[in-house]
Amino acid sequence: MGEATSTLERPAAPLWNQSGFAATWDQKVKRAFEIGPKYYALDLPRYIWHRLSLGLSPWDWGALLVNPLREFRRVVYYRPGLPPRYGEALKLFEEKGIQIGMPRPRLESLLGVWWETRGVAGDYIECGACSGATAMLVALLGKWNGVVQRTLMLDTFEGTPIVSRYDPYRTLGEYRLPADQVAVIEQQCRALGIDDRVEVHKGLFSETFPRLAARDLHFAFVHIDANVYPSTLEACRFALPRVRPGGAAVFDDYNGLCDLGARLAIDEFLAGSGKRPQRLAECSAYLRF
Numbered sequence: 001m002g003e004a005t006s007t008l009e010r011p012a013a014p015l016w017n018q019s020g021f022a023a024t025w026d027q028k029v030k031r032a033f034e035i036g037p038k039y040y041a042l043d044l045p046r047y048i049w050h051r052l053s054l055g056l057s058p059w060d061w062g063a064l065l066v067n068p069l070r071e072f073r074r075v076v077y078y079r080p081g082l083p084p085r086y087g088e089a090l091k092l093f094e095e096k097g098i099q100i101g102m103p104r105p106r107l108e109s110l111l112g113v114w115w116e117t118r119g120v121a122g123d124y125i126e127c128g129a130c131s132g133a134t135a136m137l138v139a140l141l142g143k144w145n146g147v148v149q150r151t152l153m154l155d156t157f158e159g160t161p162i163v164s165r166y167d168p169y170r171t172l173g174e175y176r177l178p179a180d181q182v183a184v185i186e187q188q189c190r191a192l193g194i195d196d197r198v199e200v201h202k203g204l205f206s207e208t209f210p211r212l213a214a215r216d217l218h219f220a221f222v223h224i225d226a227n228v229y230p231s232t233l234e235a236c237r238f239a240l241p242r243v244r245p246g247g248a249a250v251f252d253d254y255n256g257l258c259d260l261g262a263r264l265a266i267d268e269f270l271a272g273s274g275k276r277p278q279r280l281a282e283c284s285a286y287l288r289f
């Protein structure tokens with residue numbers, strides 16, 4: 001895979017970067033027909049087998065009763081009120097040339113759930129921050145609305161570092177970013193005036209979590225968006241036990257047709273806890289603590 005171009009060198013781009021997912025109706029239908037038959041013929045039987053091998057119940061109705069055409073629609077299942085000054089924050093992002101890679105329905109539902117946790121004492125952690133736009137938006141809205149909270153962004157910033165046999169659709173190096181991405185994020189944080197509340201942790205989760213474990217961290221909000229089984233399981237093991245009562249977690253990939261590995265990891269971690277993620281928007285899900 002070739003080196004991605006630095007954000008600093010790129011010409012002005014639209015606020016919503018739709019290159020990472022099927023954005024138009026044609027693309028969605030095409031994708032649904034590409035993935036749908038294979039999902040039922042191959043992926044689902046394999047997934048059920050994986051669930052059994054991990055000691056999980058095979059009756060996962062959320063994965064069994066999937067309509068591939070519906071999966072690619074912009075469906076919002078739960079959207080609480082957006083934080084004040086959200087529109088203003090988007091304008092500032094546009095002005096500063098910061099692109100948002102997450103689809104709008106998912107982003108706005110996530111922000112709504114995050115806003116509901118604003119009274120909980122604890123930080124925001126994003127395991128799989130990629131370009132950092134989602135986390136920066138949370139940090140900006142937190143600052144403008146007086147939420148006392150640090151924002152932790154974790155990523156290799158070099159793309160997906162590991163895939164397992166549970167992740168047939170995922171490839172090494174997917175979501176790879178320009179080599180100077182951390183410098184770009186730091187510069188963007190300064191431009192937004194949020195550098196005092198953002199921490200960027202570049203590296204594998206398996207390297208970062210032991211360092212963070214030495215601190216007495218608690219989270220009001222956990223955002224897990226790593227797509228693959230091993231990373232998602234690591235993120236659940238580190239972050240979820242540190243969520244304070246009243247806090248929440250959003251799993252960006254829980255209902256993704258191509259992310260059954262991430263779903264397996266979340267279900268494996270939550271097995272026996274009586275907790276089950278609820279549908280949020282498109283493929284994302286949330287959990288309250």
Ligand SMILES: C[S@@+](CC[C@H](N)C(=O)[O-])C[C@H]1O[C@@H](n2cnc3c(N)ncnc32)[C@H](O)[C@@H]1O
Nearest residue numbers: 128130134155156159160175204205225226231
């Ligand atoms: C879909 S992207 C995240 C998108 C981002 N949350 C957003 O809102 O735009 C998934 C990211 O997870 C990261 N990732 C996956 N496994 C990881 C691991 N074990 N350690 C560090 N980063 C990881 C990848 O590098 C990739 O950037």
